[in-house]
Amino acid sequence: MREHTFYPQAFPAVVFVNDLFPEFTAKEDSVGLLRVQSKTNSQGYFNLAGMVNFNIKMGRKTEVPFLQVGASAKKSQPQVFVGAGVRFTEWLGISMGRHLPGRQR
Numbered sequence: 001m002r003e004h005t006f007y008p009q010a011f012p013a014v015v016f017v018n019d020l021f022p023e024f025t026a027k028e029d030s031v032g033l034l035r036v037q038s039k040t041n042s043q044g045y046f047n048l049a050g051m052v053n054f055n056i057k058m059g060r061k062t063e064v065p066f067l068q069v070g071a072s073a074k075k076s077q078p079q080v081f082v083g084a085g086v087r088f089t090e091w092l093g094i095s096m097g098r099h100l101p102g103r104q105r
Contacts, residue, residue: 005057011091013051013070015081017099018044047072049081053093063088068095078102
């Protein structure tokens, strides 16, 4: 029996998302001119997502590196996730990546 070296697995996941978004305000200064001010807000939250891990099995090692893609289950702000990580057991892995937020219409 041949051992697969590159295989996908689908998993549910809990992801931490830290959104950074600018906020702009216009205020009148002392001489009556409007000045635009900006600040960056940060909003961090946990979200449920579905992930597909593309495992790269290398020999008999218990640690398995993987590439990952996924999507969030949050209807109000859909997101796509991409990343890479390491799986330590059949159900436990750690990964880091990037989220690509969708826009509300």
